[in-house]
Amino acid sequence: MINGEKLVENPIRWAMVGGGRESQIGYIHRSAAQRDNNFHLVAGAFDVDPKKGKDFGVKLHVAAERCYPDYKTMLVEEAKREEGIQAVSIATPNGTHYEICKAVLNAGLHVVCEKPLCFTTKQAEELANLAKMKNRVVGITYGYAGYQVIEQARQMIANGDLGEIRIINMQFAHGFHSEAVETENPSTKWRVDPNIVGPSYVLADLGTHPFFLSEVLLPKLKIKKLLCTRQSFVKSRAPLEDNAYTLMEYDNGAIGTVWSCAVNAGSMHEQKIRVIGSKASIEWWDEHPNQLRYEIQGKPVQILERGMDYLYQEALVDDRISGGHPEGLFEAWSNLYTRFAMAMGACDRGETLNDIWFPGIEAGVEGVRWVENCVRSADNGAEWVEYQ
Amino acid sequence: MINGEKLVENPIRWAMVGGGRESQIGYIHRSAAQRDNNFHLVAGAFDVDPKKGKDFGVKLHVAAERCYPDYKTMLVEEAKREEGIQAVSIATPNGTHYEICKAVLNAGLHVVCEKPLCFTTKQAEELANLAKMKNRVVGITYGYAGYQVIEQARQMIANGDLGEIRIINMQFAHGFHSEAVETENPSTKWRVDPNIVGPSYVLADLGTHPFFLSEVLLPKLKIKKLLCTRQSFVKSRAPLEDNAYTLMEYDNGAIGTVWSCAVNAGSMHEQKIRVIGSKASIEWWDEHPNQLRYEIQGKPVQILERGMDYLYQEALVDDRISGGHPEGLFEAWSNLYTRFAMAMGACDRGETLNDIWFPGIEAGVEGVRWVENCVRSADNGAEWVEYQ
Amino acid sequence: MINGEKLVENPIRWAMVGGGRESQIGYIHRSAAQRDNNFHLVAGAFDVDPKKGKDFGVKLHVAAERCYPDYKTMLVEEAKREEGIQAVSIATPNGTHYEICKAVLNAGLHVVCEKPLCFTTKQAEELANLAKMKNRVVGITYGYAGYQVIEQARQMIANGDLGEIRIINMQFAHGFHSEAVETENPSTKWRVDPNIVGPSYVLADLGTHPFFLSEVLLPKLKIKKLLCTRQSFVKSRAPLEDNAYTLMEYDNGAIGTVWSCAVNAGSMHEQKIRVIGSKASIEWWDEHPNQLRYEIQGKPVQILERGMDYLYQEALVDDRISGGHPEGLFEAWSNLYTRFAMAMGACDRGETLNDIWFPGIEAGVEGVRWVENCVRSADNGAEWVEYQ
Amino acid sequence: MINGEKLVENPIRWAMVGGGRESQIGYIHRSAAQRDNNFHLVAGAFDVDPKKGKDFGVKLHVAAERCYPDYKTMLVEEAKREEGIQAVSIATPNGTHYEICKAVLNAGLHVVCEKPLCFTTKQAEELANLAKMKNRVVGITYGYAGYQVIEQARQMIANGDLGEIRIINMQFAHGFHSEAVETENPSTKWRVDPNIVGPSYVLADLGTHPFFLSEVLLPKLKIKKLLCTRQSFVKSRAPLEDNAYTLMEYDNGAIGTVWSCAVNAGSMHEQKIRVIGSKASIEWWDEHPNQLRYEIQGKPVQILERGMDYLYQEALVDDRISGGHPEGLFEAWSNLYTRFAMAMGACDRGETLNDIWFPGIEAGVEGVRWVENCVRSADNGAEWVEYQ
Ligand SMILES: NC(=O)c1ccc[n+]([C@@H]2O[C@H](COP(=O)([O-])OP(=O)(O)OC[C@H]3O[C@@H](n4cnc5c(N)ncnc54)[C@H](O)[C@@H]3O)[C@@H](O)[C@H]2O)c1
Ligand SMILES: NC(=O)c1ccc[n+]([C@@H]2O[C@H](COP(=O)([O-])OP(=O)(O)OC[C@H]3O[C@@H](n4cnc5c(N)ncnc54)[C@H](O)[C@@H]3O)[C@@H](O)[C@H]2O)c1
């Protein structure tokens, strides 16, 4: 159980690029990183508008002189400091991730990067190589993976509780963009602009989340081929899709599906993953993340609850309060940021950690690869394509 | 509200073929048909084993001499009676439907036939033509369509409450056949024998149910092309599938999916249909059939309940008890059998009924057509096929 | 599993008093009684208005001459027939039950009587004695008791699955009478008229239902003392209550509560019973009657489903269709009417049935007794009273 | 929306008493207080064992010399520092709250105190007077009150959306103490020891939580009289109760109930509050705290979701992430700690804040008063007592 005791000897000196005042995702980065003193926010280039960025940074208790007009200046200036930053989180719109990530790695710093890492597998692999060369940690914020019952699910599958895995159904299907809200909402506007998000909207923005969960739960599964059909129900979004279905054939004969959707009218998130085995199934829904359905064929459905002794030990270590009390997305992110910090510390000490996993650079690469394959299929008449 | 008052002047003299003592579906036919005196069971060939069939029929209060060894004898003998049977329900394994249905129509009788009507569109159309020529009513027992909130959903869509329809997600995905239970269970054995069920298992057995619901809810939608991938997770079932995904493109640009599955371990039925429009979605789950989720984008989700005044008038007429009291599958079937009786009565009087709908011969044809197209795609490498 | 085979050699010749065309509860009596040919409706005094009653009876396929202007005439006339009625169901407003029930018993017929049987324990015991003397069966339509998972709960408790029983929480709390709807609605009007319903509204109308369930589940428990507070939130209903809480102390130290309410705004039924033992709890909700929650302390909650093999054998015998298919209130009532028929048949043959239970005359007496004690407490400043 | 921008100019210098390494509730205090830099943990007497307390404090990044052996030493030593502590949170077992709270106030510091504040209304009022005299802020951690949909409920009631309030049903009924786990578990042991928890177990430990919610939702309601019956189902706990029911009559004729229970086998928390008005009801369940059921009589039930525009503005200000993402108990506590900080800052500046509310000293007093009245009734034969 986490109780605030230090897991990292000294808080990592940390900066953010993006995640400004009105941004959607900036706060959860800060909240997760600084929880339990794993990271300490000391610098930033928080906004595309330098003035707003500085004003905001100061309100975050960052020294004014370390609130930089842009990430390039930040990297240059921080490099001059004795106690300069050690890690940078990137929470800007998608189109900038590649170049910022590259620059940060080249500056010899650890990175936490928002998904998608970039737009092409080629770029992604380039970043992966760079990270390796520079021996730096890259964390990708597939935040839902930090929930404890996901760990429980992972252990159950590894331990054979479900039997042989046959089917994985995934979805992330909200309704908030049922209409062309992008005309009003800046955080949506760039999401449907191919210049900023590249080749895909919902596949990359939504589908990659449950897809990463499937990688966590089923680390050995390999996609053999897939097929994707995508639509732009709000016409002005074409060529970017606001709905997509992906079918996947895995190398062991299992089957997977992903429904990625931003026009699922009236729905909140509806991010779900269901893994079906020969003996039992499990199902998880991100809107009620403390529960896991466990359905053994021929037995009553069971509702597993976070924090309970009957779970696998690995699913209990990240608890911050006893069962029954709902933990939420902030704890899930904190769990990941804690692991990022531990991995960065170990890396700096020249050690490797074997007992933790987190969405690292490979997760970033695989997410980009999956989107790329989906788009290739979709743009080729929604035909099956070999997974590359 | 239904209160038992006669809707049909005299109960229709009715017989069954199949639906014997241990059969799965025989009782609900009898219960639904005889509810409210719409039909009166006076004859039958209830079992493949004549002796068991007779013994059983007598226990159903059928006169011993009208418990026939087989349907052919029944049709011959009943034709000789002044007060012979007027309608026959067919509840035998799939492979016999075509010939029995044809024989019954040729005998000039009305039919209620289990799904699937037969195995090929060609056969199905032949039966449709025969029914037309003989001017007889054919009802198909897509029983779930008889629920009142399905009618509510139908009215909501027709009235534009959902806006323009974009997506229809369907599934019927139970887990009862996760293992090769057919070795023990006779009602499952024939379901996975291609000699008896023809070209498909779960598509025909399960998928056609929500598919018919989509026809009820969206009568104008036409499939342009579809793609189906199917699997035999229990290997011995090949070439018959125990899992299948179907993707559909409709002529107006809407998209549909059907998940048909008998290996969804731990699940009861999980028959669901979700219709997503530009303004709102509705979702229905057959295990809790008195409720309908109504999700307007930007508003709180609403749970509509059977029997409540806020529903469309058309969704209230078949109520048998006030809201809050759960009606179940027996009422849904009774609602259909009542309409079958009314249509048969009207047909006999040379009238047509415009104010009721029910799964008739076209539903039978369309179900067969859909399975045929799915199988064609699946057997052609799971490629897209033009819908024929 | 019930499949329609005769359980009673010949359908019992049966009549109804009340349950007319617009009545709330008449149809379910007819539907339940005639299901599976256990009873055959051959006579009736269906309405307080003789003309309407006759017109209605004819539409129910009752011979015109056996549609009587009132129950007294019916009893007299039917007694003259060779094949006169054998049993009568009483579905009239509460104030008439006592006298009709008495008359029917005195006529030597079996009775099915709506709850409450009458208004005082004294009257109730008089009827019980009369039934005994006349050796006639009395069934009381506590219909919810007919659900199969109630039987499952009963077996679980009897088998000690819950440990020692500590707490029983009950409620029946709908919202339909949040306003003074009685000014418009005739079925509500009499319910709040003390001349017709006697000393209580919701305690008798609603609370007795889950109270009877508690008698079914815990046949040995005896109330030692109770306390009841009641309110008339719609002022014009005073002295009749539209809300009441009852606390009970049982002789073994267990505790019970009943919330009876007709002003639970926005709620459908919310009839629930939760039984808490030292090891586990079970909870049942009448709006989703095919499920039973089973909560073992320290284990994941389990959802038990009707029709599944893991249930006790006794909970499977009344199934009419396999699990996953929702049965509803009509099946629950049919299960009770079937037992009424079997008991009547046995009684006529001079036999006793030991292997079935049903809400009989004692259930009627105990319901009246409970209401009487509640009212006594409530009218005595909501003080504790010894249970008499 | 909260994004981390400073709400308090400088973090308040803050210490804890209790909340040591294995304590249940220590971490959430630290996490909530330090979120967003409102408080900064600089000192503490974290454990009854000084050595463990110091070791732990250091691991929390507290300077070794400010990890004190006990709270008295801490108050003395910190008073000598220029930059000494400004506020203290008390998270020790109940029996110590009174004396620690008094000492902290006497030291001129702000307090956050765990519930129950103390054991008697007299003591509580003494503390209230002291706080007033010393002009210090006291916050009480009724943490559930910090959820945003509780604010929504509050606004709905204030705005008359429910009509006139009639009934408030409350419960906090977990099952974790169904057996005598106190023999093994130290955090449970003291909870059932009257020397440490005073006159009550579950009423004080559990019941006060939803009771405080009722005060938040219905600030004007006054209890006129109440009745409480309590039991010790685990015998060794007597005279302390592990189950209790409280009935309340409010001065306006409304009725309330509270079920406090630690032997609700198999249940997690089951903390719920349902407020029933003449037009509509609302219901909230702490295990799924982002949702609020809104049930208007005669309309479909609505599920309101945190973070959605259709909520009252007051229910949106504390959001930290957009709707659909689950917030949890940590955010609820952070919301309260933020208000504590703002109130403390204002108090120090000689200002009063009118636009925020939080559980303050009155909440502490009222909680103690309620328990005292409940116990008085329970110990007086579970009779009605005038509320004092
Ligand atoms: N992991 C998740 O669950 C999740 C959720 C939401 C968003 N995201 C990702 O986070 C990223 C940001 O999304 P958002 O919704 O917060 O976007 P947003 O539009 O709400 O905010 C973007 C922020 O970045 C700033 N910014 C833009 N360009 C910048 C630059 N060159 N330098 C510095 N700052 C710059 C903007 O000023 C703004 O503050 C995206 O990549 C998105 O895909 C991830
Ligand atoms: N509409 C639905 O929801 C639904 C549900 C279940 C089954 N069905 C359909 O109902 C049909 C029967 O299915 P089931 O599960 O009841 O099968 P089953 O195997 O349980 O019962 C089949 C019955 O038919 C009898 N029979 C077989 N051949 C016969 C013949 N030539 N003449 C007379 N009787 C014969 C058998 O003796 C047996 O009583 C199938 O077509 C099935 O697809 C439909």
Ligand SMILES: NC(=O)c1ccc[n+]([C@@H]2O[C@H](COP(=O)([O-])OP(=O)(O)OC[C@H]3O[C@@H](n4cnc5c(N)ncnc54)[C@H](O)[C@@H]3O)[C@@H](O)[C@H]2O)c1
């Ligand atoms: N068991 C249950 O779950 C349940 C549910 C609803 C009602 N009830 C009970 O059923 C009884 C009837 O309730 P209802 O809601 O159907 O009432 P209702 O007012 O809807 O119908 C009453 C019917 O009885 C007829 N009637 C009245 N007096 C008569 C008389 N003297 N002779 C013949 N017919 C007469 C009326 O014409 C009408 O048709 C009540 O005792 C009620 O408590 C039980």
Ligand SMILES: NC(=O)c1ccc[n+]([C@@H]2O[C@H](COP(=O)([O-])OP(=O)(O)OC[C@H]3O[C@@H](n4cnc5c(N)ncnc54)[C@H](O)[C@@H]3O)[C@@H](O)[C@H]2O)c1
């Ligand atoms: N607000 C809530 O929701 C909530 C939830 C749980 C507990 N609580 C309350 O929090 C308090 C603590 O409960 P807990 O469950 O964390 O208890 P616990 O037994 O788990 O922990 C108590 C801690 O206090 C320390 N302690 C004991 N006496 C001390 C002293 N004199 N000086 C310094 N430290 C001392 C112990 O060493 C231990 O670390 C109780 O009053 C309890 O009612 C409130």
